[in-house]
Structure formats: structure tokens, C-alpha cells
Amino acid sequence: xxxxxxxxxxxxxxxxxxxxxxxxxxxxxxxxxxxxxxxxxxxxxxxxxxxxxxxxxxxxxxxxxxxxxxxxxxxxxxxxxxxxxxxxxxxxxxxxxxxxxxxxxxxxxxxxxxxxxxxxxxxxxxxxxxxxxxxxxxxxxxxxxxxxxxxxxxxxxxxxxxxxxxxxxxxxxxxxxxxxxxxxxxxxxxxxxxxxxxxxxxxxxxxxxxxxxxxxxxxxxxxxxxxxxxxxxxxxxxxxxxxxxxxxxxxxxxxxxxxxxxxxxxxxxxxxxxxxxxxxxxxxxxxxxxxxxxxxxxxxxxxxxxxxxxxxxxxxxx
Amino acid sequence: xxxxxxxxxxxxxxxxxxxxxxxxxxxxxxxxxxxxxxxxxxxxxxxxxxxxxxxxxxxxxxxxxxxxxxxxxxxxxxxxxxxxxxxxxxxxxxxxxxxxxxxxxxxxxxxxxxxxxxxxxxxxxxxxxxxxxxxxxxxxxxxxxxxxxxxxxxxxxxxxxxxxxxxxxxxxxxxxxxxxxxxxxxxxxxxxxxxxxxxxxxxxxxxxxxxxxxxxxxxxxxxxxxxxxxxxxxxxxxxxxxxxxxxxxxxxxxxxxxxxxxxxxxxxxxxx
Numbered sequence: 001x002x003x004x005x006x007x008x009x010x011x012x013x014x015x016x017x018x019x020x021x022x023x024x025x026x027x028x029x030x031x032x033x034x035x036x037x038x039x040x041x042x043x044x045x046x047x048x049x050x051x052x053x054x055x056x057x058x059x060x061x062x063x064x065x066x067x068x069x070x071x072x073x074x075x076x077x078x079x080x081x082x083x084x085x086x087x088x089x090x091x092x093x094x095x096x097x098x099x100x101x102x103x104x105x106x107x108x109x110x111x112x113x114x115x116x117x118x119x120x121x122x123x124x125x126x127x128x129x130x131x132x133x134x135x136x137x138x139x140x141x142x143x144x145x146x147x148x149x150x151x152x153x154x155x156x157x158x159x160x161x162x163x164x165x166x167x168x169x170x171x172x173x174x175x176x177x178x179x180x181x182x183x184x185x186x187x188x189x190x191x192x193x194x195x196x197x198x199x200x201x202x203x204x205x206x207x208x209x210x211x212x213x214x215x216x217x218x219x220x221x222x223x224x225x226x227x228x229x230x231x232x233x234x235x236x237x238x239x240x241x242x243x244x245x246x247x248x249x250x251x252x253x254x255x256x257x258x259x260x261x262x263x264x265x266x267x268x269x270x271x272x273x274x275x276x277x278x279x280x281x282x283x284x285x286x287x288x289x290x291x292x293x294x295x296x297x298x299x300x301x302x303x304x305x306x307x308x309x310x311x312x313x314x315x316x317x318x
Numbered sequence: 319x320x321x322x323x324x325x326x327x328x329x330x331x332x333x334x335x336x337x338x339x340x341x342x343x344x345x346x347x348x349x350x351x352x353x354x355x356x357x358x359x360x361x362x363x364x365x366x367x368x369x370x371x372x373x374x375x376x377x378x379x380x381x382x383x384x385x386x387x388x389x390x391x392x393x394x395x396x397x398x399x400x401x402x403x404x405x406x407x408x409x410x411x412x413x414x415x416x417x418x419x420x421x422x423x424x425x426x427x428x429x430x431x432x433x434x435x436x437x438x439x440x441x442x443x444x445x446x447x448x449x450x451x452x453x454x455x456x457x458x459x460x461x462x463x464x465x466x467x468x469x470x471x472x473x474x475x476x477x478x479x480x481x482x483x484x485x486x487x488x489x490x491x492x493x494x495x496x497x498x499x500x501x502x503x504x505x506x507x508x509x510x511x512x513x514x515x516x517x518x519x520x521x522x523x524x525x526x527x528x529x530x531x532x533x534x535x536x537x538x539x540x541x542x543x544x545x546x547x548x549x550x551x552x553x554x555x556x557x558x559x560x561x562x563x564x565x566x567x568x569x570x571x572x573x574x575x576x577x578x579x580x581x582x583x584x585x586x587x588x589x590x
Contacts, residue, residue: 180500182498189493248339248451249509296567299571
């Protein structure tokens with residue numbers, strides 16, 4: 001049976017959807033053990049255990065993971081790979097996940113594959129390349145396989161109350177992790193109450209066409225329980241925070257539903273969203289390239305279409 | 319540009335020549351390699367060049383003894399990425415070129431680049447873009463920090479250097495906006511939020527013609543061919559298939575009821 005490690009960057013009281021996806025994939029491949037990127041109390045570990053984790057590895061000095069950028073997390077992961085005799089490590093396809101995997105691959109003299117959407121029993125990895133224009137299968141040819149998994153690629157594990165005893169944390173020494181930048185302050189993202197953009201099942205995104213007012217986009221997003229996204233034109237204009245940017249230099253999303261409002265659909269934007277299951281586009285310009293990839297295209301003014309749709313959803317939901 | 323105190327800086331900026339993202343890009347059937355015709359300087363590298371030039375200028379620029387070297391690796395055409403860097407204001411260029419490099423993955427690439435950076439030696443700052451716009455894995459900057467034993471300050475949206483040679487930077491991480499601090503030497507990657515890259519002006523284009531681009535081979539770097547390229551890579555592509563292009567579905571024109579049609583569509587697709 002393969003030994004699979006899952007790197008959980010920020011353990012929470014209940015595991016996030018992305019974390020449950022990693023655990024589901026790990027459990028489908030073999031025995032899933034978790035590497036804790038920060039402190040995890042009994043409740044957090046019980047949640048991860050309920051979602052499939054059979055063992056836990058953590059740092060003797062977790063404060064080191066919070067105080068220095070990336071390098072201590074790499075030391076922890078490498079120590080856990082050695083302690084567990086892991087065949088593969090699954091990490092989130094986030095900035096942090098990629099960077100930790102990148103450096104661990106150097107220390108372990110192995111390979112790393114990013115942007116995975118599937119991994120089979122032989123650890124062959126499926127991913128999209130060139131902004132979604134090709135599907136590639138690739139594998140790691142030496143050392144433990146380091147794989148970063150895109151959100152919304154696999155069915156998440158149900159978080160069950162396992163009832164069984166939650167395994168203890170096996171703590172590992174980080175040793176000398178080398179020069180690193182100190183993290184002197186962290187200003188947490190302001191909680192919007194909406195789903196995390198990269199993990200959301202539904203996304204409603206606005207572009208130049210919102211003309212400074214994200215109100216209708218946010219209103220439809222809230223009616224649907226969706227995350228709010230934006231094109232680069234909208235974030236560059238300062239209408240919405242840069243963290244909402246979907247596209248080549250922003251967040252890549254693959255939700256069930258992507259509603260694109262007032263976005264022309266330039267190639268950089270399409271690169272970030274065209275793997276969505278359903279795409280609905282609203283644009284005043286009938287020649288907008290977004291209509292070429294939309295399952296439903298509406299030529300019209302988002303300022304009237306979106307509020308009407310939001311009201312209708314609320315009406316039907318009673 | 320006001321002259322500031324502090325020692326002159328020796329900065330290395332990494333650049334890559336990639337297929338233009340404005341056009342359709344292809345994998346070649348033999349070996350699943352990227353068709354590299356119609357390539358340009360990776361747009362995201364322009365932010366790295368700008369950051370390098372701004373750091374050098376904060377210490378008085380070339381006249382103040384600061385030096386910005388642009389380094390690339392790749393086939394013959396890759397030197398064009400270095401040329402554009404020189405036109406923007408870099409002082410010298412280096413091009414690692416060798417047939418054995420073909421098929422190198424991120425790990426093999428970072429091995430070659432790190433060896434070249436050590437060979438050239440003496441850099442206070444190694445600067446890169448946040449990702450290349452071809453493979454988009456964003457692995458090489460972190461791997462360079464690992465191989466060079468440098469503090470990693472990556473995906474930065476703001477960078478400042480004080481007179482005591484301490485870098486202070488902002489990074490939008492998973493946990494929020496992080497403030498980072500590290501003394502030189504460092505490895506930095508910047509995002510497209512970090513600055514507005516300059517355009518090469520006429521003087522810059524003329525000046526670039528007199529600047530030198532040094533070519534390095536694997537032998538000159540003391541790298542065994544078996545440790546790079548396809549043979550040296552820790553990953554291998556098994557197969558590649560073009561995606562079925564998404565096709566357009568129904569297109570309607572709003573005559574006052576399109577919001578309801580949208581909701582019907584969501585209901586039919588069982589999304590609500």
C-alpha cells in the first residue's frame with residue numbers, strides 16, 4: 001500500500017474543502033498521513049482524522065513555521081517524508097504549496113508536478129497546460145512524488161465524526177533550515193463571509209463593464225452563495241481588491257459555474273477560468289470573445305440582468 | 319534619481335524567452351515540447367527587470383557602480399530576452415546555451431541557473447518574475463533560493479531596500495498580506511503588482527547595441543549533460559492531447575427577461 005502524505009498548511013477547526021479534496025485523493029491512493037503546517041488542537045485533528053487522516057506529523061517548534069517564510073516548512077516536510085517513508089506528497093496548488101514542494105524536490109532529489117487535476121494508482125498525474133489548451137499526463141521519475149493539486153479537481157472527503165481515537169502528533173525536529181526571510185507582520189484577509197475564490201463551487205466575476213460598481217456582482221454572488229471574482233481591468237482600476245483577480249496572473253478557478261459579467265474574455269482572463277463546468281457570460285458587446293466559450297451568452301446590460309437573476313433566485317428559494 | 323548612501327549593488331535578473339501568449343500555442347508532436355516560434359520576453363519578467371533597475375537606481379544607478387546582469391538559458395533565440403533587458407537598462411547579459419538542455423524541467427533548469435549564478439558570483443540580489451508565462455509552474459524561484467542558500471522573498475507586491483542593506487517587502491500570501499524582512503543577499507520574485515515596467519527608449523535601444531552578451535556552455539559551467547535535459551529531469555511527460563475547444567452555447571439578447579432566462583439555465587443544469 002502506498003504511503004501518501006498530505007500537507008495541510010493551516011489546520012482549522014473544520015477542514016476546508018480543499019483540504020478534504022487532498023485527503024480524499026490521498027485515501028484513494030493509499031494510506032493518508034497529514035503533515036501539519038501549524039499547530040492543530042484536538043478538534044482540528046479530529047476533523048482531519050474524520051476526513052481520512054490516519055497519522056499526523058508536526059514540528060517540535062511550530063512557531064518557527066509562522067516566523068520564517070517557507071524554509072522551515074520545507075524542513076518539516078522533508079523530515080516527515082523520511083519518517084513516513086512516503087511514496088508521494090500531495091500539497092495544495094497554492095503559492096505556498098508550490099514553493100514548499102519546489103524546495104522539497106531539491107532536498108529529496110525528486111520531481112514535482114504542479115496543477116494536478118487527477119492522480120492514478122501508478123502516480124501518473126493529469127494536468128492542463130498552455131492555459132487549458134492541452135491535457136498532459138506526466139510522472140515523477142525519481143524520489144518521492146511531489147504533487148500540487150488544483151482545487152475542485154476531486155470529490156472532497158466527507159468530514160465524518162470518526163468516533164475512533166484520534167492519532168497523536170509525531171513531532172519532528174526541523175534542524176537548521178537555512179537562511180529565510182522573517183515574517184514580521186501578517187494582515188489577515190478581511191473575511192467577506194463568501195467562499196474562498198480558488199475553492200468556490202460558484203464564481204460570479206465582474207470586469208470593465210461593471211464600471212466601478214461591484215454591487216450587482218456581489219448581490220448575485222450572495223444569492224448563489226458564490227465567490228466574487230474580477231478581471232485584471234477591474235482590479236487594476238481599483239474597483240475591487242487584487243486578490244479577486246481571476247486569470248493568468250491571478251487566481252485560477254475551476255468551479256461548477258462561472259458567471260462572467262462585463263468581461264470581454266481576453267486570453268489571460270480565459271486562462272484562469274475556462275475549465276469551469278458551466279460558463280454564463282453577460283456582456284453588452286455581441287463580439288466579446290467570452291461568448292465563444294459561454295454555455296449561455298446574454299447580450300445585455302449586467303446592471304439589469306444580474307439584479308433580476310438575483311431576485312428570481314431568492315424568489316424561487318422562498 | 320536621487321543618490322542615496324549605501325554600497326553599490328550587484329543584481330542578477332533572470333529572463334525567459336517564451337511563446338507569445340497573445341497567440342495560440344502548440345506542443346510539438348515529437349516529445350511533447352513547446353513550439354517556441356514567435357517567442358518574446360516573458361511579460362512577467364519585465365516586472366523583475368524593472369525591480370532590478372529601480373533597486374540599482376536607488377543607489378545611484380550604473381554611475382554609482384551598480385550593476386544589473388540579465389541571465390537566460392535556452393536555444394539561440396533566447397538571447398532576444400536578454401537583448402530586451404539590455405534595452406530597458408540592464409548593463410550586461412549572459413546566455414546559457416547548449417543542445418543538452420532541451421527538455422529540462424524546473425528542477426534541471428534551477429540546477430543550471432544556480433550553477434551559473436555561482437559561477438558568475440558575487441550577487442547581492444537575484445531577481446525573477448513570479449512565473450514564466452509558458453510552463454507557469456512558478457517552481458524555479460523557490461528552487462533557486464534552496465540551491466543558492468539564499469533567503470527567499472517571493473511573489474512580492476512591494477520591495478524596499480534600506481541603507482543598512484535590509485530588504486522589507488510585502489507578499490500577498492494564503493494567510494493574508496505578509497511583511498517580510500531579510501538582509502542581503504536575497505532571492506526575490508515580484509508579481510505584476512510590484513511596479514510599472516518601463517519601455518525601452520531610443521537611447522536605451524542604441525546603448526544596448528554596445529552592451530555585451532556572454533554565452534556559456536554546460537562544459538564551461540562544469541555541468542554533466544546527464545544531469546540536465548530530459549535525462550536529468552525528475553519528471554517526464556507521458557502523453558499530451560489537445561483539448562476539445564469549448565464551443566459557444568446559446569446566445570440571447572436581453573429584452574427585459576434575460577435575468578429569468580439565466581436562472582432557468584441554472585435550474586436546468588441542476589446548479590440551483
